[in-house]
Amino acid sequence: MLSALYQRSMATIGRRVPERLQPLWKHPAGPQTVFFWSPLFKWGLVFAGIGDLSRPADQLSVKQYSSLAATGFIWSRYCLVIIPKNYSLCAVNFFVGLTGAYQVARALNYQRKQQAALEK
Incomplete structure (x- = not known):
């Protein structure tokens, strides 16, 4: 349950991350x-x-x-x-x-x- 909540939260936040910061957001050692x-x-x-x-x-x-x-x-x-x-x-x-x-x-x-x- 918490994993699903976390995944939805990250997806919601990810849509609001500016395009120029997307590489950092999606990096294997990024904020997620x-x-x-x-x-x-x-x-x-x-x-x-x-x-x-x-x-x-x-x-x-x-x-x-x-x-x-x-x-x-x-x-x-x-x-x-x-x-x-x-x-x-x-x-x-x-x-x-x-x-x-x-x-x-x-x-x-x-x-x-x-x-x-x-x-x-």
């Missing part, structure tokens, strides 16, 4: 698929990582950001192997990996400085 919406919403992880730049380094979880970095970089590669290639998902995963790696670097640098201060 999860391949479009997943990257769009995943940018929230990137924005959250950027928002955490103002968080003190002692409050960052190395494990959490390590896993974000690893999954971001792993899925970036995977996005270029699947069919259809999903460059927007690749880009967002790459930036998830970058923000995760940067936060790990901040946290480890803080821990290293704390350890050096204790040894003095």
